[in-house]
Amino acid sequence: DQQVKQNSPSLSVQEGRISILNCDYTNSMFDYFLWYKKYPAEGPTFLISISSIKDKNEDGRFTVFLNKSAKHLSLHIVPSQPGDSAVYFCAASVSSGYALNFGKGTSLLVTP
Amino acid sequence: NAGVMQNPRHLVRRRGQEARLRCSPMKGHSHVYWYRQLPEEGLKFMVYLQKENIIDESGMPKERFSAEFPKEGPSILRIQQVVRGDSAAYFCASSPATGGYEQYFGPGTRLTVT
Numbered sequence: 645d646q647q648v649k650q651n652s653p654s655l656s657v658q659e660g661r662i663s664i665l666n667c668d669y670t671n672s673m674f675d676y677f678l679w680y681k682k683y684p685a686e687g688p689t690f691l692i693s694i695s696s697i698k699d700k701n702e703d704g705r706f707t708v709f710l711n712k713s714a715k716h717l718s719l720h721i722v723p724s725q726p727g728d729s730a731v732y733f734c735a736a737s738v739s740s741g742y743a744l745n746f747g748k749g750t751s752l753l754v755t756p
Numbered sequence: 757n758a759g760v761m762q763n764p765r766h767l768v769r770r771r772g773q774e775a776r777l778r779c780s781p782m783k784g785h786s787h788v789y790w791y792r793q794l795p796e797e798g799l800k801f802m803v804y805l806q807k808e809n810i811i812d813e814s815g816m817p818k819e820r821f822s823a824e825f826p827k828e829g830p831s832i833l834r835i836q837q838v839v840r841g842d843s844a845a846y847f848c849a850s851s852p853a854t855g856g857y858e859q860y861f862g863p864g865t866r867l868t869v870t
Contacts, residue, residue: 648798678858680861685863685864685866686863686864687760687762687847687861687862687863687864688799688847688861690858690859690860733798735799742787742789742804742811742812742851743789743801743804743812743814743815744789744791744799744801744859745801746791746798746799747798748796748797748798749798
């Protein structure tokens with residue numbers, strides 16, 4: 645069963661605008677969440693993470709928001725750049741554990 | 757500081773052959789994880805190892821798949837008697853500790869079974 649869901653397979657955004665990627669999870673035991681970026685034929689690259697004790701974490705152009713009651717998190721990229729075009733994976737785990745549970749990914753295209 | 761290394765990057769095997777995938781973790785990392793990505797899917801956890809120990813192999817298929825992380829050398833994911841359904845990208849990740857730490861991924865090995 646898919647415990648982490650990314651319901652938008654793709655997203656297209658103009659350069660300079662905000663990109664918002666969404667992720668939902670079903671397992672209430674998850675308390676550590678991560679976003680990874682992946683280019684074709686490469687491995688996932690860690691972007692940003694958030695623990696359930698926070699509702700927001702920011703790193704440069706990337707901000708992750710966590711809504712525990714809704715079991716929902718989102719990644720905001722501001723401003724979006726063409727180099728941000730990639731597949732973005734949401735992942736979740738139990739902080740006392742180790743296995744990351746991944747969504748199927750959202751393909752982001754940032755157009756000039 | 758070299759990242760996670762995986763080799764080979766591409767591997768072609770005929771049905772019934774064996775596939776060996778290697779992973780060297782980042783320097784200072786003693787925790788290794790293997791994931792598999794099927795086409796159009798997310799990554800699925802397979803196994804978690806520390807040096808000379810398999811901690812959790814709950815994501816590994818029951819037959820034909822095995823993993824090891826010896827005291828010296830890389831971690832190895834071994835698939836015996838490969839079938840077409842084993843065709844996938846296999847990613848290795850490492851972390852300095854476990855529980856609440858991000859995992860750093862290698863470039864993956866793309867296995868094609870003909």
